[in-house]
Amino acid sequence: MDQRDSQILIPEENGNQSAQMSKGFIDGDDPARIARTEVIKGSKYPSHERIRTIRPSRKALESVSPGLLKATDAMLAPPHGGSRIWFYTKRALIGAPLATSQAEHERLTKVKALAVLSSDAISSVAYATEACMGILIFAGLSSLHMILPISIAIIVLLAIVAVSYSQTIPAYPGGGGSYIVAKDNLGTNAGLIAAAALLIDYVLTVSVSVASGVQNLSSIPFFHFLNAPHLEAFLDVGLVIIITVVNLRGVRESGSIFAIPTYFFIVSAFFMIAVGLFEAFVLHHQPLVASFHTINNQAVHATEGISVFLILRAFASGCSAMTGVEAISNGVPAFKKPEAKNARTTLFWMASILGLLFGGITILTLTNGIAPDPSGTQTVIAQLAAHIFSGPLAFFFPLFQLGILLILTLAANTSYADFPRLASLLARDNFLPHQFAFRGDRLAFSIGIVSLAIMASILLLVFDGSVDHLIDLYAVGVFLSFTLSQSGMVLHWWRLRTEQKSWLRSAIINGTGALTTALVAIIIASTKFVSGAWIVVILIPLLVLMFMGIHAHYKRVERERTTNIPARPADIKHLFIVPIAGMDRVSIQSLSYARSITDNVIAVHVAMDSDDEQRVRAAWKQWRPNIGVDEKTELIIIESPYRSLTRPLLTYIDTVHELYSDYTLTVLLPEFIVGHLWEHILHNQTALSLKAALLFRPGIIVTSVPQHLPSRMQDMPEPLPTP
């Protein structure tokens, strides 16, 4: 019993006593590397100590109870090299890793949740009115007053959808996204369609909102230089990277960072509306609808008459105000407890803010008679702000512009909250790669966040920052997912009709939501089909097919993956094949390893010529008696007249495997490990290619015997016994 044994080995009868009793320490120069262990001695195998439990405790591992260890945060930093640099860079960018148990602390307060989850919806007030008027103006300036009834219709629709979703939240406190609700109630396919529509929507939202923020910035005279070719696109991608890094810091922190600009916009927008209403109705007693005029009184020629179709198109365009309304209902688990109650309150606040801002801006547009700029240089909301903040209030105009700019860019952030969560749900259900379900260092779904950023950046680079025409694409998806979700809720209440008294009321509310959003979806699809909605109509089924393919693969893997090893040790008959290049040190060690396991060991050498054959046979005869490889191990030499090494070996191994299919065949391959990349090309990758080929053969086990160049003198191998 050596010194190590006396300190760390405990007799079997004490084996079950707690780990606290067995804190033996080994002497060593590095106290951090000291390990305490529990090993059982005196087994019936005389030549082998029996190791029962080893519980190491470097700083990185902590012993909790016998058989249970815990990884500490000391293990997070890689010991050395490039990965350590990467670790600290990442830490500086996104912060220290958080333990799973800290998830509770990462929840959002209502104030932060409103900022994170409604920036998309609220930002749409910056362009929804203009989108609507941009269609109406085809029938001339005089038809612009139709904005009032259309806006009222949109606000009513918003109220219906909000009430609908406020019913979904308590029914699905685990996150009532359209995917979950549709899948639960309408079946997997409906769920996948909703999910596909939403994923597309999220990617488009990021691209479009970031690009429109930058476009707004570059339209300010001071920033005109941004119009240089490709500069905008790169600025867009830069912004996407910043938003991505902030989101990788975790939900709570991104909430803190992005709350400020969101509230800044909300406050400044309400301030503008208050000032505008005061000016219009208190100071000047204006009529509700003034006569419209364009900037510099540019002429506007009506290109078509006012028609139901035109009004429907205008309504469909105005519905862009509704994108992002589902975000809160999707994100219930991100709220602090009580989740459902907090989410409902936040939803109420969001819908109210959105409705009031949209309504207020529409009314002020009417009273000030502001029409879209035919030259496209100034947005309706900018004209309005310039109108209202004139004279002594002119100081507020640039501040309000800054607010618009920030909220437009941050609309992207809502997608960053919802895309990764939806992707993680899909991954959990085997519809996306499982990586999407893993929480990263900061408990955010890192893969989802990074994937979203990559796809949005690709869109921005491909379209060189001009993604306006993508706006038409995504309203279809949004309303499709609304409809699926609301219809699902109707079925949900129908199922609960015996248990819940108020089921009918709830079903009617969700039914109204479903009908109206379905109507809007049809309107948008039909009016916008040619200008882009068709792309979504093609993409959604493709995505659904992808989900299904992934699902089928995972199911098959779960059910069928196999290897041919018997499940009981006694049933295993070992057969080892050891390809050797000669009787070098590593070949001898490999043969010794194989022979220590079984007598059934075949050494194989592929000889390039007869000299080679003679040489290896002579060395074999010389070494065999001296080392453990006795006459039970036979040497097979394969002459390879065509100088191929892997092909003859593979054929031989295949033949043996086929012939002795009741044996468990292990092939021992030396794997030569070199430190530098350039050293790789100095070694023929025979072992690697052989291994790649062998792994595709079911039931052949491949053991890699790694060989190293010792880096320190004390690691130098002792000489082998000479023959």
Add this chain to the structure above:
Amino acid sequence: MDQRDSQILIPEENGNQSAQMSKGFIDGDDPARIARTEVIKGSKYPSHERIRTIRPSRKALESVSPGLLKATDAMLAPPHGGSRIWFYTKRALIGAPLATSQAEHERLTKVKALAVLSSDAISSVAYATEACMGILIFAGLSSLHMILPISIAIIVLLAIVAVSYSQTIPAYPGGGGSYIVAKDNLGTNAGLIAAAALLIDYVLTVSVSVASGVQNLSSIPFFHFLNAPHLEAFLDVGLVIIITVVNLRGVRESGSIFAIPTYFFIVSAFFMIAVGLFEAFVLHHQPLVASFHTINNQAVHATEGISVFLILRAFASGCSAMTGVEAISNGVPAFKKPEAKNARTTLFWMASILGLLFGGITILTLTNGIAPDPSGTQTVIAQLAAHIFSGPLAFFFPLFQLGILLILTLAANTSYADFPRLASLLARDNFLPHQFAFRGDRLAFSIGIVSLAIMASILLLVFDGSVDHLIDLYAVGVFLSFTLSQSGMVLHWWRLRTEQKSWLRSAIINGTGALTTALVAIIIASTKFVSGAWIVVILIPLLVLMFMGIHAHYKRVERERTTNIPARPADIKHLFIVPIAGMDRVSIQSLSYARSITDNVIAVHVAMDSDDEQRVRAAWKQWRPNIGVDEKTELIIIESPYRSLTRPLLTYIDTVHELYSDYTLTVLLPEFIVGHLWEHILHNQTALSLKAALLFRPGIIVTSVPQHLPSRMQDMPEPLPTP
């Protein structure tokens, strides 16, 4: 004893009788897959049959004698897939693979060797005279007559070098390249310098000769369209590829293919000289030196006076006629037997042809008073041919032009013969990656051929086909290697002075060669230093450093590579760690495999949360009694609050390894094999990254248990015994 045993097993006492007696066949549906084997029964290990020798005989393997198999050509074709298509494409391009024993048949006859090994040298007569005159003309037309003494000096130098090399050939019948001779006699460094100089020379020769061939072609009016941007460079690379493919077909076949154009040029050049001499001295009785005139009598202004430096520069330029003279001496082993005698004869012929052609062309240039074209549109040799082949002989002019074009392009082919051979010698001596020493399918050094082609193509593409200015680079290298080789020979004879009577005569011949070539090397280096020779002066030491780095690495690998497994089976104490994801089929099979080898098995599971921990512990308790994994195998669970999988596992394995360093530690990892690339991203590559990390730890053996998705129903696994 089952049916298989009764047919293929032979009792031990018959074991040594010849394989002819043991042709037992197994029943099987595919006769080609029948195997005959020799297995010894009745060992002292009752539970395991002892397999002694298995000699399979698919069509691909042939049994020669007990323990000796031979791979047949049936094994060359891969069984299926993309590699099979590649195999047949390659076969169509470069021909069927040749067995090593066919090497003798691949030798060259003198006629073919002359074509292959002297095309470089002989092609230089097409430009050497002009290169020389191009310098002289700086001193005006009147100084061009200096071409006569300079040419005589060059021919004398050629004679000295040729005689020198004809002494090297019998002294080094294994290939007396400058590398070997210098290394043997002057030391490794001198050898490496010579090798570096030659390798650079070969790459430059390929680029320059192919490019000049194409340039000559595009200067013919019909082919002017080739001057389109980048077209020439692509044509150059296309030619390089063709020459490469032909060379990959093997030395003999490339000799046959390329002999025709070489002899075509030699014959047509001699014909031109004969006609020219007849016209000049028989028909017209011209004086030897006519007065020079340029095309269209364009004015030539002397920019400098005639000086020793100018004459030396002209001489240095003319020495480009000498490049390629060493090729035959390098290539002795490529000749049919008797190699040395055949090589000497071929060298004599080459030097004579080269001397006669160069001399003849110089004389005719003088008698016809031809000066280099100041506009550079027509070469001196083309002017000369146009002069001579005038009137009724005009028919021969385009034929002669074709001959020049072909020989210029084929000069590259000499490098294709010498570069791979030199690289293989360097690889054999551990100065280049060993791949360079392997003979490919057609017994050619494929890697060397392909490397040469790639480097030459890169040069051509980078310089867009204009590689004229590279010509200055390589004469330094050529003469440096001449000098080293000849000096080495002087020392060689000195060493043999007691054994060989004629040593002094030989030493004097080689000494004269060494002195003159050293002088030329100095002249070239000093006159051409600024215009490019400096690049070679930098490149050579860099290459030598690379050779030494590679050598140091290989030496270290040969001496030191190691693994920590004891060399005697009895000394090995096994310890297995089996990371498991749960109690799934493959985990159970892996545990069973480990337990069949040793009792020292530790199963490790990394738990992401406590649910996970409970689940695995429960499954473990349920399964353990039912399958072979008994209470001797302990389960360790590591809680990982930071959701890292590999880091805790690695730390645990490291600790165990450190603590039980006298055990041979094997880590069993499942390796999941999927058929399609897209399926890869569906699986977390935990096992792979773990393995990569483990392989860098000396002494940890990694066993991959491959798992597959069965592709056919009959491969479906049987259900495991239920707990």
